[in-house]
Amino acid sequence: MFDRSQIHIVGISSSPRHANTEILVQEALGAAARKYGVSTQLVSFKGKRILGCVDCKGCTRRREATIQQQCVLEDDWRELVTPLVDPVPNGIIVGAPVYFFNVNSQLRAFMERCTSLVKGYWSHDLPHRPPDWSRTAAGALAVGYHRHGGQEQAINTIVHWFLTLGMVVVGSHHPVEGPVGYIGAAGWQGVSVSKAVDAVLQDEWGLRAARTLGEKVAGTAILLATGHL
DSSP states (O other), X not given: OOOGGGOEEEEEEOOSSSSHHHHHHHHHXXXXXXXXXXXXXXXXXXXXXXXXXXXXXXXXXXXXXSGGGXXXXXXXXXXXXXXXXXXXXXXXXXXXXXXXXXXXXXXXXXXXXXXXXXGGGTOTTSSSOOOOOTTOEEEEEEEESSTTSSHHHHHHHHHHHHHHTTOEEOOOEETTTEEXXXXXXXXXXXXXXXXXXXXXXXXXXXXXXXXXXXXXXXXXXXHHHHSOO
């Protein structure tokens, strides 16, 4: 009997706060664990410093002990990316707050820096091969101030990053209710008059989409790992 707790799902909240985005990521992870018994891990960007890629080509010249150290920039990116590479997880859920109709700058910088992880495709003398995410299920979610405030644009950005890295992308399609969130889970912060840091808890549709996304990521991760549910 396969132990489903061996299936590991990493959830990333790129918000600089412990607030609505993190709540939605936690909802997705919680649904995955409840339905399938998988293990989960939350990674928060709160208080973290992440510099954008400067295309210095340093990652093609260095010969470091770990693939995370190939990037020359000194900040928190190495710590934050480690759960995605050591070891490669079975599933990834990335959530972002919407800033100016797209993902926040911290997440954009994080994604850019991952170019250092895949340089081995072109520089064959590097000490590390790119991580193999070909059997990693991936789902995206976003939280906007308004119901139609750029969530789908932000989710699209995350999905394109998944695809670029070779992950298996899933949406929030429910087996009975259909496409609850279509390409991902979109939450609405402005559902609450108070605009509180936990306002998304009043967005029933956003919560349902996040839970559906989490279940879809976990179920797909198990299929990719074992061939059956």
